[in-house]
Amino acid sequence: MEEEKKKTAREIIENYDGPKVRIMEVCGTHTHEIFRLGIRKLLPPQVELISGPGCPVCVTPVGFIDEAIWLALEKGVTICTFGDLVRVPGTKMSLAGAREKGAKIRIVYSPADAEKYASEHPGEQVVFLSVGFETTTPAECLSVKKAKKDGLMNYSLLMANKTMPQAYEALKGSADIFLYPGHVNAITGTKLCEKLTEEGVSGVVAGFTAKELLTALAVALVKFQEGKPFFVNCYPRVVKAEGSREAQQLTDEMTEACDSEWRGLGVIPESGVRLKKEWSAFDARKKYDIPPIQGKANPACRCGDVLQGKCKPSDCKVFGKVCAPQHPVGACMVSNEGACAAYYAYGDNK
Amino acid sequence: MCVGLSAKVVKISDGTAVIDAGGAKREVSAQLLEDLEPGDYVMVHAGVAIAKITEEDDDETDQLMEDML
Numbered sequence: 001m002e003e004e005k006k007k008t009a010r011e012i013i014e015n016y017d018g019p020k021v022r023i024m025e026v027c028g029t030h031t032h033e034i035f036r037l038g039i040r041k042l043l044p045p046q047v048e049l050i051s052g053p054g055c056p057v058c059v060t061p062v063g064f065i066d067e068a069i070w071l072a073l074e075k076g077v078t079i080c081t082f083g084d085l086v087r088v089p090g091t092k093m094s095l096a097g098a099r100e101k102g103a104k105i106r107i108v109y110s111p112a113d114a115e116k117y118a119s120e121h122p123g124e125q126v127v128f129l130s131v132g133f134e135t136t137t138p139a140e141c142l143s144v145k146k147a148k149k150d151g152l153m154n155y156s157l158l159m160a161n162k163t164m165p166q167a168y169e170a171l172k173g174s175a176d177i178f179l180y181p182g183h184v185n186a187i188t189g190t191k192l193c194e195k196l197t198e199e200g201v202s203g204v205v206a207g208f209t210a211k212e213l214l215t216a217l218a219v220a221l222v223k224f225q226e227g228k229p230f231f232v233n234c235y236p237r238v239v240k241a242e243g244s245r246e247a248q249q250l251t252d253e254m255t256e257a258c259d260s261e262w263r264g265l266g267v268i269p270e271s272g273v274r275l276k277k278e279w280s281a282f283d284a285r286k287k288y289d290i291p292p293i294q295g296k297a298n299p300a301c302r303c304g305d306v307l308q309g310k311c312k313p314s315d316c317k318v319f320g321k322v323c324a325p326q327h328p329v330g331a332c333m334v335s336n337e338g339a340c341a342a343y344y345a346y347g348d349n350k
Numbered sequence: 351m352c353v354g355l356s357a358k359v360v361k362i363s364d365g366t367a368v369i370d371a372g373g374a375k376r377e378v379s380a381q382l383l384e385d386l387e388p389g390d391y392v393m394v395h396a397g398v399a400i401a402k403i404t405e406e407d408d409d410e411t412d413q414l415m416e417d418m419l
Contacts, residue, residue: 009415029354082396110397112379132396135354139396142379183354186393186401208354215414234414237404238393244400246382 009211009218013042018225020046023217024174024309026164027181028055028337029208035346037210039217047221050174050309051339053167053262054181056132057084058307058331058338061261062295064131064160065090067285071127071158072103075288078121080114081129083107084335087328091296111143111157118147118155127284130157134187137161137273138247141254144275144282158284159274162260165192166271168201174309177220178203182212182235189243190233197231207235254279263297263331264304303330306339313340320344355394356403362386367399 007015025031031051034040040049053059065088071077072095079095086095086105099105104124108114111128118126130140140157147155164184178201180193185205193203202224206216216234223230233239251273260272275283284290297303301323302316313319313332323329325341332338357371359380367380369392379398380386392399 006415109376110378112397135395135400138382138400139379139398142381142398183393183395183400186354219414232414236414238401244382246384247400250382 009214010042012218012221013039013047013214014044016044016047016221018046018221020048021177021221021224022048022050022175022309023177023179023220024050024052024171025179026052026054026168027179027184028058028335028339028342030054030179030181030206030213031339032337032342032345033208034213035342037213039210039213050312051306051342052171052175052178052309053265053307054133054164054184055332055335055337055339056136056162057082057088057335058303059162059262059264060085060088060131060160060331061263062089062091062297063261063293064129064158064295065095066092066293066295067290068095068127068129068158069093069098069103070290070293071284071288072098072105073101075125076104077125077127077284077288078104078106078117079127079129080106080108080117082131084337085129085131087334088331089298089329111140112146115143115147115150115152115155118152119150122154125154125156127156127158130159130161133162133164133181133184134247134251135183137251137255138187138244141250144254144279147282148279153281156282156284156287157275159272160260161255161273162262162271163257163273164188166268167262167265168192168196170265170268171308172199172201176202177224179216179220180205182207182239185233185235185239185243187244187247190231190239190241193231193233197229200229202229203231205233205235205239207238262307264307298329301330303332303340306332313343316340354400356391357394359386359388359390359392359399361388367392369394369399 114128255273305311328334332340357369361368
């Protein structure tokens with residue numbers, strides 16, 4: 001008897017006829033790739049994709065931008081930053097606005113480039129805007145280690161680094177399945193995801209190519225219909241169960257957990273990291289004694305709800321009208337990984 | 351800022367790797383990966399090679415589909 005032909009991942013997704021399911025793309029790059037590759041168009045109506053809090057620029061609160069502007073304008077430091085942060089609105093202005101007022105803002109590719117700039121400009125005090133998740137923190141730690149080795153006294157980090165575990169806990173009920181961010185798992189491993197399965201939270205780790213994303217979604221839909229919590233690593237070429245020991249050791253050695261504010265989610269206890277006491281010479285908040293600054297977002301902006309999957313970008317009143325990539329109101333429209341930017345770029349208002 | 355870039359290692363020296371990503375070459379830190387050699391493929395994030403990868407993912411995703419579905 002001829003064996004029944006196996007279905008492709010695409011066929012499984014297109015022909016899914018199971019119960020309604022909400023899948024959260026935790027990672028902003030997943031949101032963009034799924035749009036770009038046209039995968040949304042394959043989904044039957046009962047499969048809903050919602051965006052999560054996995055874009056570091058988007059979850060960085062307004063107060064952080066205000067702190068950076070205070071450093072640049074009041075203390076005259078040179079701010080080195082990833083490009084996406086420059087146009088994120090602060091309470092009164094963005095870093096781009098501060099630059100118009102004379103602030104020195106430099107866009108760099110990596111923390112290592114910021115450290116190099118500091119070593120080449122000993123007359124300037126340089127602060128790197130350290131944002132990101134478990135993937136980016138090791139790079140920022142390495143830059144501090146290098147600065148110490150080079151004997152630099154003019155380099156420090158303004159940190160808003162975050163860790164994902166507490167965010168998953170906070171978002172537990174927001175989706176049926178998490179599409180876990182592959183590169184965070186490359187660092188952290190998969191232990192936490194397996195633990196979340198025991199708490200009833202399902203998810204798959206996904207890669208970023210068309211085939212990897214289709215496979216992850218197909219596996220998620222098949223497993224979901226079995227009715228039990230599940231976890232599958234669908235990105236095994238990069239993600240190993242134990243993660244990156246070297247990166248974990250480095251961040252454990254240099255940083256400690258602290259409470260951290262997430263745009264939209266508020267302060268989540270122990271969800272951030274800061275440099276340990278022995279590295280405090282490189283902690284800009286201590287070095288410059290930054291006063292407490294409470295940022296205030298534009299009240300019309302619903303980035304906070306978007307980041308929790310409570311609404312779609314197109315549900316926001318200012319989306320696509322007042323808020324567009326040329327004149328963003330919220331962070332999710334600025335960043336290349338932001339959900340609002342994806343909805344705007346790919347014209348999907350559903 | 352958060353995009354991972356897969357790239358081929360061209361040269362290794364002193365904890366630094368020169369990588370080739372689709373023809374564009376740049377220096378990245380190789381301090382988080384042991385035994386990296388020219389010819390290896392890596393995932394680069396914020397100027398640091400964070401994971402070694404296989405050149406082609408097709409075999410692994412095919413195997414996953416075979417196992418799971």
